[in-house]
Amino acid sequence: MSIALTGPKLGRMRAALWFTTLLLSTLCADVSAAADVLRIGNGPEPETLDPHRVEGVSAGNIVRDLFEGLTAVGDDGSAIPAAARSWEVSDDGRVYRFHLRDDLRWSNGDTVVAADFVFGLQRSVTPDTGSSFARMFEPVRNAAAIIDGRLPAHRLGVQAVDARTLQVTLDAPTPALPGMLAHPSAFPVHRASLSAHGSGFARPGRLVSNGAYRLAGWVVQSHVELERNPHYRAAAAIPWVRYLVTEDIHAELQRFRAGELDITYEIPPLQAARIRREYPGALRIAPYLGVYYYGLNLTRAPFAGKPALRQALSMVIDRQVLADKVLHGLALPAWSFVPPGMHALEAPRPDWQDWTPTRRQAEALRLYRQAGYGDERPLEVEIRYNTHESHRRVATVVAAMWRQALGVRTRLVNEEFKVFLHKRRLRRETQAFRAAWMADFNDPMSFLGILHSEHGKNDSGWVDAGFDAALMRAAATAEPAVRANLLAAAERRILDDVPVIPLYFYVSKHLVAPRVRGWRDNPLDYHYSKDLALDRAPGDR
Template sequence: MLVLVIALSMLLTACAGNNNKPSENNGGAATNGGETTTPQEFRFTLASEPPSLDPALMTDAQSSIVAAGLYEGLTRLNANGEPENAIAEEITASEDGKTYTIKLRDDVKWSNGESVTAHDFEYAWKRALNPETASEYAYMLYYIENAEKYNTGGGTVDEVGVKATNDYTLEVKLYTPAPYFPSLISHYTYLPVNKGAVDGKPEWASEKETIVSNGPFLLKEWAHEDKLVLEKNPDYYNASAVKFDKVTISLINDTNTVYNLYDTDKIDWIGAQAGSVPTDRTPQLVEEGKATITSVASVYYYLFNNNKAPFNNAKIRKAFAMSVDRQSLIDNVAKANQQPAFGLVPPSIAGAGGKNFRELYPDTDYFKEDVEEAKKLLAEGLAESNLTALPEITLLYNTDDGHKAIAEAIVDMWRKNLGVEVKLANQEWGTFLESRKAGQFDIARSGWGADINHPINFTYDLIHSKSGNNDGKYSNPKVDELLNNSLVAASPEESIKMMAEAEKIAFAEDMGALPLYYYTTVTMLKDGFKNVGSDYAGHIDWVFGSKE
């Protein structure tokens, strides 16, 4: 399962420091050149409760959006996906590129007043790798020497290649050169945690009273299933860069309610995983210039349960995928200029030789929408499975008006095109994630946004049989072999070619999942706000915003 090792090193570059130091504003009414400034508040919504605010256990956008304000890592990605130094003051690679020495700032504090040290990073990374922690994203650390061995029960924690050599120096030993390392350590799995607050306290990140954080904001209120309130952290080392004094995040999954809050000036933002513009309003709002559509590096797709009849048969999976009219779905339901998807890698993801992945390897020849062929494949698949009719099938989605409308439209297509009845079921976000992870579904909604700008993030992560994010349990040894070999290919061109071959097999031959469209995000922002928007992956970038 060693992932993101050789292939990424061919394309990604090291980070540049963030030396911006705007004038200080530590919260409340402040002075700026003798003038009193009004406290700044920013308000937005999330569709559901963050399932976890523990960096080792986070897996979703809702949690990461909140965590972006609460925690600070060694680096941060800016809105363009480029790494900038945060707690790391200096990052130095050895001549062979396999050892990184990181000098930390000495002025960073935890919310309990303790200093943030290199020991906190060593503890946090080894905790994420500890099998007992059961971190789904532990594999993101596998490029560290002996990390996979320890995480899979074959080694000891002392063998893992990360060590605090003193309070403010972290040494990391890798299996292979990785110049993309500064990008990867921005991911929330690499965030530090405070050992005293965490050790022996599994629920430490579930209430505001017990969370110990180190970021630009402090969690001041967490009314579960209602709202979270964050306030500026006056002890944040770069407090002058933080302009919002208060951030209120309301938990609302009804898109019409979200829009009404925006329309009545009760929230300031909609979009990029933080609220959704109602699809029936989108065209008019865009035409009026009140909403903006932006393409992002994310894909919307459905999972088949590959281990459960009838979707353990490839022909039945193909029948369901080929009988969906994606453009009609976009034009009549999603309504945000999305692009039909026949694979998983979005058009904006980088390829090789200065070209995007889809320029090199279009997905339009993976399969075609063809109702008559779909009917034929369905009949053949039923015969191969010794079935005279399909068993009861349920499509599971997380509670959201947009997901509901899409599910209803697709179920209607299956009814009209295949003569198949599919039931609908929805669950609250946290429960939905648990059900999907446990394989308790027939078909389930899914979406994936880029962690880094590379196709391996959409191939290995989603279709390799051993990936923790392959919830449909798709498996093909040839796909695994291609993806494994892509990590050690002799050139970036060869590496990218192997990933493309793996993706094509997964859909042209196996239809391991059901791709629908490549995301756009529809955003709305009140006048007067600056440096708030969608990042390249389609998540709200809000932490260092401001209000005039």
């Protein structure tokens, strides 16, 4: 039997056939293109690609591909040459000279010069920029006064000696300076683009960068697309990099299993054992200089002026259970704020760490009652966190520990990442809140500095004159032993006053597809796409 197709029916069939053909050709194109595209799961939506305003890990990952600092991070976490081919330091440790490579270009072909790095550092410490990392550069001459608005940015102790030489003058010896300059807040920006577009300069079609890649596209809540920068001094092996938003870690794992991702942002702790069996060669777990903690808002009730309450809540949290049971061995218990191995001397730890559970709980209950709470008047508190399965699980277990040991009534509040950051930092609409910190450079100051009373990341609003003074003295001394003692004393004040509750130290945990070559674990978990390559599947051309 034959059927004649005429009029509207034929039109609809032709349209359906055209759509099917287009869909198949698109899918085939995507599969073919995947041979030249590195697909990276990147967690939450990046908040910005302005290097001086970047805050989150996901944005930092992208910005390190787009831009290049004077230095980069090597396999052991130390500073290695990047835009600067070499540097030297004066005998007194207060003056650094960086020598730029001869073949540096912006993604539009303009020459990169020392003055671009000078401008980048000046912009980073200018109050109007709003960089959360400005205080990191306080060792640079006049930086503190500029950050406080007492001096103009051009007074910063950084100067272009000539087009290829940059000099940094410090108030005190700072051995960590080369590592600090690998951070996005020290990156240069293209001055003409910033002048033309203002705060919108870091968008597709406008962003001019100096790294191995340039910005090709950005689809909000989907992905950021990078393409190889034709003007970079050494062409990257991979022509395209796609950073995908993967806030749902279970969905991310499914995409990896389906071959849609080459690198995951992390792995679901609940599936750790299965993943170890399923992907023994692809799973990469390594030490990572990062701490997961709960910040406590000290600017309002219930935590303002209540160190005993804060200590009680910290004491009854079983960190070992969090690391072993909730995170399935993908973390280390955190009894201090600075990760192990970073202090030159033995790291401080709370006196009650080695107490029996019974003794610890009894003391916590005493402190809880001393703070004015008990069975008749239980503490009611919220834990706020950005949407993520692991954050929810940790909050649920901590709330259960607080309830069982002290009778605390806890409300859990989850929010989209940008909303969470806004309420936590700008409006301080929090009580207890999830937070994390990853080292910007391999030194205890990278962690302790964020709790300085004037640091942009001090979301607890903690003010402790003794702590601030210890950090300032540590920054001003050239004697390693004296500096180490001062930093240890500063951390002891954190443990005693409890503006934050450290919960666990991170390990990096990624799935890396077999076709990715060049991956190397490092303690800062920095991975530059330009250092990677892709094996082609049979039949790829």
